Amino acid sequence: MLNRRHIRTKVIQSIYSDSIEPIDRKIIKKLIKESSSSSLDLLYNIIDFIKEINVYFNNLESKKFSCSFITQNPYFFFFNKLHPKNFKRNNIINWDLNLNYIIDLQEKIINLNKEFIDSNETNNLEFFTKSYANVIASSSLLYDFLEVQNINWVNDFPYVNSFILKNIEKVDIQNPESFNTPSLYEYKEEIEFGQELLNLVIKNNNELKNHLVGRIPNWDSERIAKVDYSILITSIAELIYFPSIPTKVTLNEYIEIAKDFSSPMSGKFVNGIIDNILKDLTVKGLIIKKGRGLIS
Numbered sequence: 001m002l003n004r005r006h007i008r009t010k011v012i013q014s015i016y017s018d019s020i021e022p023i024d025r026k027i028i029k030k031l032i033k034e035s036s037s038s039s040l041d042l043l044y045n046i047i048d049f050i051k052e053i054n055v056y057f058n059n060l061e062s063k064k065f066s067c068s069f070i071t072q073n074p075y076f077f078f079f080n081k082l083h084p085k086n087f088k089r090n091n092i093i094n095w096d097l098n099l100n101y102i103i104d105l106q107e108k109i110i111n112l113n114k115e116f117i118d119s120n121e122t123n124n125l126e127f128f129t130k131s132y133a134n135v136i137a138s139s140s141l142l143y144d145f146l147e148v149q150n151i152n153w154v155n156d157f158p159y160v161n162s163f164i165l166k167n168i169e170k171v172d173i174q175n176p177e178s179f180n181t182p183s184l185y186e187y188k189e190e191i192e193f194g195q196e197l198l199n200l201v202i203k204n205n206n207e208l209k210n211h212l213v214g215r216i217p218n219w220d221s222e223r224i225a226k227v228d229y230s231i232l233i234t235s236i237a238e239l240i241y242f243p244s245i246p247t248k249v250t251l252n253e254y255i256e257i258a259k260d261f262s263s264p265m266s267g268k269f270v271n272g273i274i275d276n277i278l279k280d281l282t283v284k285g286l287i288i289k290k291g292r293g294l295i296s
Contacts, residue, residue, distance in 0.1 A: 001043060001163040002036055002187040005253055007194040008234070009155055009261065010035045014198050015230040028202065032194040037184055039156045040084075041091045042146070044181075046160055049102075049136070050079040052095035053109075056102045069113040074173045075128035081176035086183040091150060101142050108135045129165055137161040155261070201237045208233040211281070215273050227262045228269065235274050239281060243289050247278060 014031055017023065023031065054077060057070035070076050095102070109131055116127055136142070137157075146153045172178040184191070201208065212232060235254035239247060251274055259267035281287045 011198045012230045029195045042153045043160045045093045104141045200241045
């Protein structure tokens with residue numbers, strides 16, 4: 001679930017925070033690890049949310065009203081078997097005390113079931129994936145609640161949703177072990193990458209900032225959007241200090257991150273700036289990549 005792009009966004013968030021209130025340099029490594037742990041907390045809270053949906057519709061069911069589209073759907077029931085492995089949770093939501101977020105979804109899930117009945121659709125997996133993607137993951141009420149619980153969960157939520165949908169399509173419904181319930185240890189390499197990147201950006205902030213001078217019309221580090229600034233200096237650090245990462249990978253990653261986390265025009269803005277800086281760094285001999293084909 002924690003891929004390199006996800007980790008890069010966590011580094012950028014930390015750099016953004018540092019631009020507002022300086023980070024204690026002694027806790028840099030701890031920051032990325034805690035942020036990664038928080039992402040897994042969200043995953044397990046969403047798994048608990050699905051479990052609570054099962055409980056809610058079981059209680060709702062009666063002789064006059066069947067909820068078999070949930071209660072007898074093996075993919076919804078599958079989540080009841082999932083539990084964290086080798087991971088200590090720090091932020092656990094009691095969904096039983098927050099049923100309004102499930103009640104908010106009730107009518108939408110029932111209407112989705114009606115659509116399935118009208119179309120003679122009986123695919124349990126498709127009903128689960130559509131319920132999750134179109135109802136649960138799209139709930140603005142749930143989204144706002146998660147943001148209040150942890151501001152970083154807003155950015156983690158799309159990764160969690162993607163992880164659940166990808167994994168549920170590959171599971172053996174009889175075997176809970178077929179669904180990967182991750183621990184932090186599995187992402188040791190990604191976390192260490194984030195820790196090193198964050199440390200290098202903060203340590204070399206002034207030097208990295210100098211590479212931007214003259215690259216932006218009316219350059220003023222106080223005027224440029226802090227998110228764009230954080231993206232730019234992080235991308236420059238990766239270009240210079242990570243010889244094993246191809247420049248094309250770095251460029252593409254930060255352009256996509258800019259599109260997702262800043263303004264609609266930020267992708268083009270960041271693309272143009274980084275591309276020009278890359279050319280200048282290459283001429284100056286500051287881009288040294290190890291391995292075949294890593295420059296392009």
